[in-house]
Amino acid sequence: MSEFATLASPYSMPAALHGDVDLTDSSQQTRSRALNQFLAGVELKAFKIAQAGLRHEDDAHDAVQDAMLQLARAYADRPAEEWKPLFYRILENRIRDMQRRRTVRGRVIAWLPFRGDEDEDEPDLIAQAPSPDLEPPQRLELDQAMSVLEKAVGELPRRQQQAFLLRALEGLDVAETATAMGCSEGSVKTHYFRAVQTLRAQLGDLYV
Template sequence: MTPRAPALALMDPAPTMTSSLESATSSTEAALDRFLRDVERRALRIAELGCGSRDVALDIVQDAMFGFVRSYAAKPVGDWAPLFHRVLDSRITDWQRRQRVRGRWFTRLGFGGADDDEADLLAAVPDPAEPGPGGRASDDEATRALDAALRALPARQRQAFLLRLWEGLDVAATARAMRCSEGSVKTHLSRALATLRQRLGAFQ
């Protein structure tokens, strides 16, 4: 005879609610972990193509992860990819802006050259795709050529190309990530493809 236990359970529902809340939180966290684990490497490469340095790219991706988790973790899972890439793009743009301002000040103070623009800054940082000893020369050459072609693209075209064709977002999600219209995404993508085909030729 155990009538007491069910009665207590009915009178005090708090433990059940707490445990369901905890399980919901942990399942969200598990979903977030899966999502970030899936996207983090490609995010690193996208950041690397935007800033030209792996260390800086790692900082940018970490910052983007923090910003995404803080602001958008409660959003529906289907919205996570465009939102994460929006945060990532914002961090990359911030970094590029800071570099431009810093370059301008360095030039004024006489520490920099007269032509300190973005292209020169990117050229100054070490190339992460630089082949190491014993590396596969042809593969590395192809990767370097691809990296150079992607870096030479205007930022919006590169973003449209990477999000739409590599990240696999549809046009609407890409437009959401880029904060522009779907027509703009198509235009940027078309121009990016034309330039890449011209630069890389028969890329294998």
């Protein structure tokens, strides 16, 4: 419990906003605050990882939301050091489930005589507005690098993609990545090495 006492609270206490929650135990409040802070720290990167795996913004959001709820309901009482690999393990399972479901749905829809493009979302101009704090040439260069990297990462085999993003983006070590992927540390190193080799072969001119 002492490890939570030193954590700052950058966000308001959400449980206190809901009138139906009665947290009288200070340790519970501290733990809720720690969980809130943990989720706030991983949610954006988790969204990017889910987006790379699912290639759909709403599906990525749903996957992250489900992973958050599952972690909070089933593993909130576990030590905070275990949350990150557990969270990414849950997220990975969720992404895989959604990929399978999408594959089945795609096969079914392929047999239907009429299918429209109702899934196409309207572009959100505000959301697509560029960040204002970069000079145009830098922004253009970064946009290009980001575009080709995201495309190349999206085309990686799923396990390589997962190993690369968990280590390069989220910063998990080999053991945590192995827990999150549900495989051995040796497999993580292999997947990561192959991912880097593939990306370097495709993007070497832009990144070195």
